[in-house]
Amino acid sequence: MNLKPQLKIKIQIHCGDEIAIGPGKADLLDAIREHGSISAAGRAMNMSYRRAWLLVDAMNRCWDAPLVHTAPGRAKGSGAQLTQLGEQVLSHYRALQQTLEHAAQSEHYTALAQQLLPEPKISQKA
16 A cells, blocks of 8 residues: 555643643534534534533633533523634634644655655564
């Protein structure tokens, strides 16, 4: 199999031992914005409500203010929505991702890719 080497940059911003935001949490924020609830966002991502809620809880505890506002119930205005800070954090995170994606076109990556094998050798002695 002849695969072209690829660069994958995964950005995780930590708050102590907790991931304050990373690719999965950013995707969850996008889904909450789109669906208006944590449970619907979780379903859209094939994730349990509990898992989605735990991720939201972790994010909300890592920033100066919550990223997601929740209003329980079935009445108008219930569900979940991104706060102003949530929108800002998500926007900055996506911009950072986009900036770093350009690294795959850099001369430094090209130099590394030229020396990289398409697959590991079976043995170091081979």
